[in-house]
Amino acid sequence: MSVERYLVDVKYYAKWCLAIVLLSALTGTAVALFLWLLDWVTIFHFNHQWLLYFLPLSGIAIYFAYHLLGKNAANGTSLVLARMEADDTQVPARMAPLVLVTTLVTLLFGGSAGREGTAVQMGAGVIAFMAKWIKFSEADFKLLLMAGMSAGFAAVFGSPITAMIFILEIVAIRSLAFKAVIPCLLAAFFADFVCTALGIHHTVYIINSPFESHFSLTHFSFDFMLFAKAALAGVVFGLVGWLFIFSSHGVKHFANQFITTKWMQPVVGGLLIIGLTLAIATRDYLGLGVSSSDPNAVTIVSSFIEGGASSFSWFWKLLFTVVTLSLGFKGGEVTPLFFIGAALGNSIAVLFGAPVDLMAGLGFIAVFAAATNAPMACAVMGIELFGVAHWPYYAVACLVAFWFSSSHSIYRTAGLEVWMKRVFSFSKST
Helix, strand or coil, rough: HHHHHHHHHHHHHHHHHHHHHHHHHHHHHHHHHHHHHHHHHHHHHHHHHHHHHHHHHHHHHHHHHHHHHHHHHHHHHHHHHHHHCCCCCCCCHHHHHHHHHHHHHHHHHHCCCCCCCCHHHHHHHHHHHCCCCCCCHHHHHHHHHHHHHHHHHHHHCCCCHHHHHHHHCCCHHHHHHHHHHHHHHHHHHHHHHHHHCCCCCCCCCCCCCCCEECCCCEECCCCHHHHHHHHHHHHHHHHHHHHHHHHHHHHHHHHHHHCCCCCHHHHHHHHHHHHHHHCCCCCCCCCCCCCCCCCCCCCHHHCCCCCCCCCHHHHHHHHHHHHHCCCCCCCECCHHHHHHHHHHHHHHHHHHCCCCHHHHHHHHHHHHHHHHHCCHHHHHHHHHHHCCCHHHHHHHHHHHHHHCCCCCCCCCCCHHHHHHHHHHHHHCCC
């Protein structure tokens, strides 16, 4: 190898190392700030519950923020994926600050939303900002965009291996899969480290089920009846994941067809959330849903305890989230999916005579797998969040849920949109 060629290679890899370090540091710091602000916003809403009645007005503010400043950034994670697949690397850097602020506004006023979509978009926005100062080839930019998304996901949930696999699963560019492994993994670990070093602590979920799996080179055993129950529960988790996809895009399509004044969509959404809250006389399904100031409230954490969720808690959270995110408010879908799955698992455990904490954990990851078409990442998430002991149940629940959820996801709905257009055009004609 010539000296010139060697220097070119050194410069290229040094540029990559600098990019990964900067990307991880910036994304980890941004997500840490976001999570800190999210805690503050959540507590502030708990202490000032009258803020809910201003949700429609906050929706108007969110609409005009994107209309005047955001433009196509309003499409969020789906925009990033679509751009990558279309070989268009023009991802707007303004996506990061806009989604951070509007997600906080949504949750401050009581909308039901999550944080994953925000963190992933922040990671993508960070690399788009860096591209203005560090020049990348189109191929390198795509890899770094995937690394940025992985960094955001890892920092917000504290699950770096899951983040890497998740991004590889949802990005439908197979030629990049192998090349992206190392950048995504490094960015995920570094961003998670930075976020944790800044004092952010992630929620701990514990499964203390006595039904433990044992695996070694010479011995493998598990409870076959429980395994069958996990597989059967996976069917239900998959169908509910499909229901979430169908409902989300159905409501959005309906709104676009019949509420033609766009800024009125979040107004209608805010009024519906207020009406639903008053109708069922509980605030359990507002906000993030991880924890609550009310010790008797239904949350993700309470769903891991017997009696911690009602039979229809999962449905109410699904309805509140679909209305919030489909009618103009911002935030992620994944944390609400965790809530839906854990609450559903709690109910299934009662019906099946299975351990509540284990079934809640399976619902937590399997409904997510069904709605995103990412069963491998979700099975690994079970290991990262709950421990390795029950991995066969994680795997079967996620795979079965994936099989029963259809080929659509919350990120890819081209075929579903065509089908909905036919449905609504038929309903209009009749």
